[in-house]
Amino acid sequence: MNKRVFIIISILVATVAGFILSCNSKGPAATNSVPEVVSYNYHIRPILSDKCFACHGPDANKRKASFRLDIEDSAFAPLKETKGALAIVRGKPEQSELYKRITSKDPSYLMPSPESHLAVLNDHEIALIKKWIEQGAKYEKHWAFVAPKKAALPTVENKEWCKNEVDFFVAKKMEDQNLRPNEEADKERLLKRVSFDLTGLPPSVEMMDKFLADNSANAYEKIVDELLKSPRYGEKMAVHWLDIARYADSYGYQDDNIRTQWPWRDWLIHAFNTNLSYDKFLTWQMAGDMLPNATKEQVLATAFFRNHKYTEEGGVVPEEYRIEYILDKTKTYGRGIMGVTIECAQCHDHKYDPFSQKDYYDLFAFFNNTKEEGYEGDVSTSKPAKNPILAISDSDVHNILSYINKKDTGKLTVSVMGERDSLRKTFILGRGAYDNPTVEVMPNAIPAVMPFDTVKLARNRLGLALWTTNKSNPLTARVFVNQMWQELFGRGIVKTTGDFGMQGELPTHPELLDWLAVDFMESGWDIKRLMKKIMMSATYRQSSKVSPEKLKEDPENILLSRGPRYRVPAEFVRDIVLASSGLLNNTIGGPSVKPYQPPGLWEGATSGRGVLAKYEQDHGQDLYRRGMYTFIKLTVPPASMMIFDASNRDQCEVKRSKTNTPLQALVMMNDPTVLEASRVLSQSLVAKSGDAKNNIVTAFRLVVCRKPTDKETKILESYYDEEFQLYQQKKMDAKTTIAVGESQVNEKIDAIKTAALMKTIQAIYNLEETITKT
Template structure:
């Protein structure tokens, strides 16, 4: 049941927001049309123009190519033109003899390119870039992301005092290039809040706040970073992103969408992050743990990564059609999550923009095509259908031994879907137009040549060989893609903004040298994930204030150049976590089965087929109600509504970056969700148990929730609101009882209900501050 606050109870929210809010940022892009660079680079200056304005008719797509001219490769661009004999599209060093330049700079609509009918037009700046590039030799280069990274020299910077480590030098160098200066240091309270959410996903405790504020030593900050990295909550925070990558859910998907028991794999992921498993081992076990010599239960469990895809339980489907769908899902996930490429675009035809043929797609597909699985193993049934073959049963001996990190809470049979190849090799064919039964040319396992050809002499032609290829020092993408994802997790935006697309249609890196430096450094230091996280959060870049100056907002509205700390909303799971942790309700147990917290009645059943364990929503009770957001049960056809409103993934497919929206529904969740209101009630009761005055209680609530000490004006507003609410509830005791009747956590046996209801309203107000659910 929704609790709709009265109008006067919302006024302090508006007032406090007025005190704290920043001006809304402009959405205008960073001005890129300044002076033409002294040296024009094909990848960073020219190809984006050609891709946006020319490739529609003169790009990789042979079916749409005009005049037989292809401008994405040198041989075609330099050769004689068929339709205008004796001329060339591009003559290196000679713009006035190059038809490309003559046509893009012409005012004659009969020959101008792009033609006016296309509604595309090059700006004066873009024309000058093309002209200068041709003057300088019109040199084509391989796509930047397909060239192995090399560790660049550290750039020179004017301000030698600001950098705290080598990362800062790259960031500051770019700032100085564009005429920006970094912000000052964030205050201790906001910095600690930011750090705790980024490493553990939880707000700092009062004890941590007090200890950090009292430690004036030079090593205080690093000491706190090290302590947070050792907490078991680190693995839970890191696992949130990996669940999106791995499309983890607690149901099979499709129409019936029955329950699956894949959660022990999630426990393994948390364990792997907490033990700081090197990234190359972390991925190898997930791709091919079953193929490792002497593979044990842990290696087998890790391969659950590639069985998290949707699986049908609907009778009457065509078996081979769905089996092909599963293999395609694994291929697409591999491309997007680990290589940062849109390999799925070549499922039906050659890639329109990147140099990936349909044949190469099915060569990659072949690595995943030998799994001992079928399209339809069984229809909706009992526990025996909760995992699909190949599967493993986790024994009591496993739980006492190598798999002791699994949080098994009952004695039920525990089965998990894993990888396992059949004894014979299944033939793989290119599928015409991607149709499951349209077999054309037979192919063998291989990888895109433009990235790194697969060496059958160096690697076995199976998933283990594919993993070895992935971590070959010559592979240009693996390290870049992961460090970019980690940068995105911390700063809200990757160095490559399109973190799932490092291809030719993806955005260029904002700091290419930094990306390469991080990638090579990460690889050279043993693929150490905790070391990478520490490097980033130790920077001066990370420790900046998030205050936005008007001039910076105008020049760099999206903070591409990192001249301030970013300010963005917490992920859906962490909003739940902060509410539970700050109120004292959070169940801190690590791992275990997913749980079903409060949810609006009837919503689940509207989208259920009426079969299986998940046909109806049976809410959990007790401590299960207060588990972290990571453990909320995800049924793909009816994902958790409050989390979806805050942009969580429904886990239908691999996602490496969530969308970010701002809607009134998010405000309504914070004002009305039973979990928020119950937490407000519980925290209010605990505050009233303290032997302190009202002011101290409000200050404590404010610190627990926002992680900083309120200013005098904020305390005054909240205290006045508390007194007003107490008067109203004394006049309307029935209303006080109604406000407090939310959630299953018991009310205090004794207490003044109007006072409790008034304090609850104060706490709810603090939860509804924009600052509360923002990281910086």
């Protein structure tokens, strides 16, 4: 095996191994000790939810023996089908029918019953239930529906490690499991981490040198503050919210014609950069059009709810699709903002959470009074925006909406929210069918979360927005804090980011989540302050190195005894390549662009009608825009980004999947953007210096964001020398190699040196560490 083949195989092996490590999905080693005090919320309800609620829970249609275990009154009532028996007798498990059945050896008596196909309880679960009954079988309201409170900071042994309040809660959890935190990450890796998390871009060499040379006590804080002020911050933060908002550049369905919602994306970036408080951020998007003397900016913000798919197919039933649009809004509100699966109650009462079908349509009613229609015409007569629309003039862009990057003088329209003058009636829809209205309902928020009448509010979208951002609401701040934690650590404090309900996972650090939520609200819903608070913690700053012992004890890093390590999101894989090579077009905002894409993808999945029937690649500087500006056609999302687990944006998504496939390595080895970036960076370095070693070290720093070790340098030098010899001996053609991409090839510099260094840089781009936040 020659050196060239060996290096390529080594790179692929390192990539796969790193991906596996960064996406390891095993759970932590569970402790089998029964706690001194057994909690219904944290110990008992998860067992009942998994093993009992399917037959004895909220869903009346599936309930057996008219018996419920999910509510206290029913759980302690005499059993109808077992005379004289009680399911739970406080303090007496041996007299409790629940305990007797879960411990029975008789299949006809055992619960869960064999025909339910649910696993029987294990010894640890039985021991928990026994002790809970012995301690009085106290029921508790679901933790997420109780308003958060700031707990006192726990007492910890390792208080010298703690840099702020976050660390006390984390240290306590670690000490309970006999774990110690990692040392702080070295300055190069820490800078890369914080730069990726706040801008989505690698730090420049100048920033690296400045940070390495700064030995002041607040050197790290200065870098955090600098990055928070960067206009790139708004772009990075916007990507997660674009997933929630299901933002795309086409309407979906078969014709999938073009739409013009990008001015809302420009507003979104602007809102994050100006640090619009989260309560206003939500209120404007939910009901900006209903605010007194609403400004064009506040109305533009409501485009958030209009990003869903729209049909343009002839022959559809308009009311069917109008209802579909309202269902989508309701789901987006529930999952993206409230963190609950309220959509499960569209057709019947929720099977696990205390949400009835009536509760669902009460919430649905808030969105059911919009002016939008189910069908406006087919693709041949459609407009780039659907009614109601906001028209944005050149005067608006030059004055009140100056953050909108409008290139031409043509008419610009955006789909926004608009309320009807008269109230449209809302009905519970039998089995969720648009043509089966039953009982009429009125707008009302989710009562299990917080009564709508806690404060006097109008029963419209603005009232719902104010209910949502009321500081007594137990979910809003928790859900957003959890999403931001997920953005920084790759995993939320609540792993099920979109489900804070009874089937969702419990928070790993409940007191920390509540402390951060309350602190966030007390700060005036200050998003930048929240980000800085977490990032200044010792928890965040830890090295991501993992020992075999820690990997075995806590493979998912639930206890946070090491720093985060995972592949960056799809958009930022592209950004790393463009930024490090010098190709990146730094323009912020504006219409989406169409970079390189394999031919025939759109043509093979289109109706043949409309301006998007054929993929027409952009040219010039538009080829080098950030990943977030790549044109998203809903029926055929960008291939390279989908391979790296980007959201396809057809519905609200709060957490992306993480997969490892050979296609990801193939993209990094063959994508025209990667090849062109390798060539451009190579010719830039060769034009300045003929010293191959220095050029390799500089390229490594630009791409990987640290200085290479001597061993790494020697391996890359060896690879460079081998490639150089192959080109020099005419076994490969240098000019053919560098003839990639639309950017100009510098004919004045040595083609062989450029090609050899280009191949070396391509190898660096293919390192697992390059696209991994460590």
